Amino acid sequence: MCLPAMRKKIKQENEKGEIQRGLERDIEWWNEPDLIPGTYAFDPSGNLNYLHELRVHVETLEKNLETCSLSLKHTEEKLETEEGKIEKLYTEKAELQSELSCMRERLGQLVGELVRISYDDIRSTR
Numbered sequence: 001m002c003l004p005a006m007r008k009k010i011k012q013e014n015e016k017g018e019i020q021r022g023l024e025r026d027i028e029w030w031n032e033p034d035l036i037p038g039t040y041a042f043d044p045s046g047n048l049n050y051l052h053e054l055r056v057h058v059e060t061l062e063k064n065l066e067t068c069s070l071s072l073k074h075t076e077e078k079l080e081t082e083e084g085k086i087e088k089l090y091t092e093k094a095e096l097q098s099e100l101s102c103m104r105e106r107l108g109q110l111v112g113e114l115v116r117i118s119y120d121d122i123r124s125t126r
Helices: 003-030 044-124
Strands: none
16 A cells, blocks of 8 residues: 555544544533533523623622721731831930930040049149
8 A cells, every 4th residue: 555545544544543533522421411402502500600700709709809908907007006106216316315315425524524624633632
């Protein structure tokens, strides 16, 4: 058998196989227990139950989303409050550092005065 004839035979075999698989699918379709006899339609009650389940699931997801949104909003508000507290602490820290710097400067001045007074006392007692 020549190559073109073999290709043609293989193609025919594949087409026969596809037709056979299509027939098997059709037979399987017609033997579906939920199929309304004489039609290609299924009994809609199963779909309605499934649709109801989906609606309940969607409602549950919407409630969860709402709860998460409220929780997120609460957390964001709490974060803003804490950030405000942190900002106040940084301001207070800067003020205390400034005050400490002033105290150190004043302490240096007092020590300088004490040294000068002590030096003057030592000179005057001689």
